Amino acid sequence: MSPDLIWVESAGFPAPGVSHNKAEIKANLFDVLERDWAVFRYTLDVLIDGGExxxxxxxxxxxxxxxxxxFEARAAHVWHVRDNLIDSFEQFADTEVIQRAAAEDPDKATVSS
Structure with a gap:
C-alpha cells in the first residue's frame, strides 16, 4: 500500500469513514466488524483490471x-494503483440491508447516504 493511502468505507456501512494506513484500516474497519459481527465476509465475484x-x-x-x-448485500470495490501500490480504495455497498441486520427494530435502522 502507498504511504499516501486513502481508504474509504461507505457512509452507512458498519465502520464508515476514511483510513490512511494499515493500522487505521485495522482499527477503524476490521476491529469494529470483529467486535459487532459474528460473521462478516466479502465474496468477490468479478475482478476487472482497468489498468490504474x-x-x-x-x-x-x-x-x-x-x-x-x-444479511446479504451486493457491493463494488474500486482500487487505484500507482507505481504498483494501492493508493486508494473506495467501497460502494447496499448499506441499508446491512444496517437492518444490525437494528433490533428494522423500522428504526439508521440509513445514511
Missing amino acids: FVVGFGTYRGTHRVTQKN
Whole structure:
C-alpha cells in the first residue's frame, strides 16, 4: 500500500469513514466488524483490471452478534494503483440491508447516504 493511502468505507456501512494506513484500516474497519459481527465476509465475484483502476464486484454476507440477523448485500470495490501500490480504495455497498441486520427494530435502522 502507498504511504499516501486513502481508504474509504461507505457512509452507512458498519465502520464508515476514511483510513490512511494499515493500522487505521485495522482499527477503524476490521476491529469494529470483529467486535459487532459474528460473521462478516466479502465474496468477490468479478475482478476487472482497468489498468490504474481495478474494480471488484461481490457480495457481503454476515450475522450480527446482538440481533443474530443475517444479511446479504451486493457491493463494488474500486482500487487505484500507482507505481504498483494501492493508493486508494473506495467501497460502494447496499448499506441499508446491512444496517437492518444490525437494528433490533428494522423500522428504526439508521440509513445514511
